[in-house]
Amino acid sequence: MRFTCEKSMLVTGLNIAGRTVAQKSSLSVIEGILCKAGHGLSLTGYNMETAITYEIEAEVSDPGECILPSKLFGDIIRRLPEGPVTVVVDDGFKVSIRAGFASFTISAESAEDYPELPDVNAGRAIHIPQNRLKELISGTIFAVSENQGRPIHTGVKFEVTNTSITAIAVDGFRLARRTYHPEESTERELSFVVPAAGLKEVEKIVADTEESASFTLGPKHILFQMGSATLVCRLLEGEFLDWRKVVPTNCPVKLVANVSDLASSVERVGLIVSEKYKSPVRCVFSNQELLMRTNTTIGAAEDRCSFAGDGKELEIGFNVRYLADALRVIPSQEVTLELTNGLSPIVLTPVEEKYDFAYMVLPVRIKNG
Secondary structure, three states: OEEEEEHHHHHHHHHHHHHHOOOOOOOHHHHEEEEEEOOOEEEEEEOOOEEEEEEEOOEEEEOEEEEEEHHHHHHHHHHOOOOEEEEEEOOOOEEEEEEOOEEEEEEOEOOOOOOOOOOOOOOOOEEEEHHHHHHHHHOOHHHOOOOOOOHHHHEEEEEEOOOOEEEEEEOOOEEEEEEEOOOOOOOOOEEEEEEHHHHHHHHHHOOOOOOEEEEEEOOOEEEEEEOOEEEEEEOEOOOOOOHHHHOOOOOOEEEEEEHHHHHHHHHHHHHHOOOOOOOOEEEEEEEEEEEEEEEEOOEEEEEEEEEEEEEEEEEEEEOHHHHHHHHHHOOOOEEEEEEOOOOOOEEEEEOOOOOOEEEEEOOOOOOOO
16 A cells, blocks of 8 residues: 655544544454545544544555554654655555655554444435534533433434424433524434434534535434544434423513623622532522522622513522533523523523524522521
């Protein structure tokens, strides 16, 4: 095998594909990176749950494939001078690397024992702009459960209809939903749950651009295509929460607040709260004003934030981090706060119709006084 390509492109490919190289495995070959040279160059990392393949433009004079030692090969390439890099692998899997005046010789392995990646190409792809896919993920993934007792909730559920693509995450204390409405019909009706680990990698790869990404659903896996990168991961199985039944509708109290002002107040009060010194924030929704107070063993905090509407003196306790997480990803300048009573969740919904999201946070019991 022999190929030449630009160092910068090779570094990008190794950085992206290397994210899913297995760190420690009984199957030693997946601790390396699969390198295939044909019409171009492809690099693959696969930890038996998630695989990333990155395609690179390269001048290939001798096609072939091998497994390169991921860390060593990556460290060498990153330290080479800028410009073209030539890699030659002989029949004994000795690897020669040259760039400028620098040269290295290392050992590779045969690709024969590398596991085959799941094949989901028989499905029909659904296309979505990369920035919209990124918004769906970043707007929900923070609410994914870390409780392995309910593994289905450690992923994000996607619901695809003819007119929408919706992402939902729940963890037993909060719910996050974001919906994208494509200009053209998807002509599909799908429902599946993607593990958070795979989606975090997708989130890192997709760019803030209108360029198209796509996903293709297989029987047990899903494939994301994003520019030069392809990611395939196993789907989660089980019964996901029927989220439509738990999100309150027709709440009697509706208030409109500035997202930035509310987020700043919540974060200020949250300075007194930590993982070690947990304490709910006491929220009193009065006429045109929200009063927030909290007391912990390290101190006390109080802040006020104005809004439009009458909160009818509702007093509710919330986990301040959950409120802050939701406010941080709301895409609009204003948000509607929907309330029912002191024991019901708060639901954050859009003021403007062009946005489509919902964030629900369950209340926390607070002591009187």
